Amino acid sequence: MHKSFLMVSSMKIKTSVNVFMNFEGDANGNVTGVKTTLVHWTKDDTGRWSMKDVEGSEKTYKCDLVLLAMGFLGPERSIVEELSLDLDPRGNLQTPRSKYNTGIPNLYAAGDCRRGQSLVVWAIHEGRQCAQQVDADLMGFSSLAGPGGIVTTLM
Numbered sequence: 820m821h822k823s824f825l826m827v828s829s830m831k832i833k834t835s836v837n838v839f840m841n842f843e844g845d846a847n848g849n850v851t852g853v854k855t856t857l858v859h860w861t862k863d864d865t866g867r868w869s870m871k872d873v874e875g876s877e878k879t880y881k882c883d884l885v886l887l888a889m890g891f892l893g894p895e896r897s898i899v900e901e902l903s904l905d906l907d908p909r910g911n912l913q914t915p916r917s918k919y920n921t922g923i924p925n926l927y928a929a930g931d932c933r934r935g936q937s938l939v940v941w942a943i944h945e946g947r948q949c950a951q952q953v954d955a956d957l958m959g960f961s962s963l964a965g966p967g968g969i970v971t972t973l974m
C-alpha cells in the first residue's frame with residue numbers, strides 16, 4: 820500500500836525558469852522522495868543557453884510512489900510496429916494533408932497521435948473531422964459538420 824505519491828506533470832514555471840528533478844531512494848532501491856531545484860536559463864553573448872540553479876529554491880517532496888505524467892512522446896511504438904504504420908518526420912502517424920486515413924485501408928488517425936502533442940480542443944476538432952471523413956468514405960458523402968460547425972456535403 821502506498822502511503823503517499825507524487826504526480827510529476829509539466830513543471831515549467833515561466834519562460835526561462837524550469838524545475839530540475841532528482842529522485843531520492845533508500846538502500847533497497849525504493850523511491851523515498853523527489854528533490855526539485857528551480858533552474859534559470861540564460862543566454863550568453865554567443866547565444867548559447869546555460870542552466871543555473873536558483874539559489875535556495877531546493878525542495879524535497881517525500882513520497883513512495885512517483886507517477887510520471889510527461890506525455891509528449893509520440894504515439895505508442897507497439898501499435899506502430901505491429902501494424903507497420905508510416906510515421907511523418909516528427910514521429911507521428913502519417914496521413915495525407917488535411918486527411919485522417921493512414922496507409923492501411925479503413926484505419927484512421929486523429930488527435931495527438933496524428934498531429935503531435937497539442938491541446939484538447941484540437942483533439943476534439945480532429946476527432947470530428949475524422950468522423951466526417953469516415954462517414955464520407957463509407958457512404959460516398961457526408962453531411963456532418965465541417966470546420967467551425969458549418970455543414971457542407973463532403974463527397
Ligand SMILES: Cc1cc2nc3c(=O)[nH]c(=O)nc-3n(C[C@H](O)[C@H](O)[C@H](O)COP(=O)(O)OP(=O)(O)OC[C@H]3O[C@@H](n4cnc5c(N)ncnc54)[C@H](O)[C@@H]3O)c2cc1C
Pocket residue numbers: 828829888889890891895898929930931932936937938939940942
Ligand atoms: C501532462 C500533460 C498536460 C496537458 N495539459 C493540457 C492542458 O492544460 N490543456 C489542453 O488543452 N491540453 C493539455 N494536454 C494535451 C491533451 O491532453 C492532449 O492534446 C489530448 O488529450 C489529446 O487527445 P487524444 O484523444 O488525441 O489522445 P489521448 O487523450 O492521449 O487519448 C489516447 C487514448 O488511446 C488509448 N490508447 C493508446 N494505445 C492504445 C491501444 N493500443 N489500445 C487501446 N487504447 C489505446 C490511451 O490509453 C488513451 O486513452 C496535456 C497533455 C499532457 C501529457
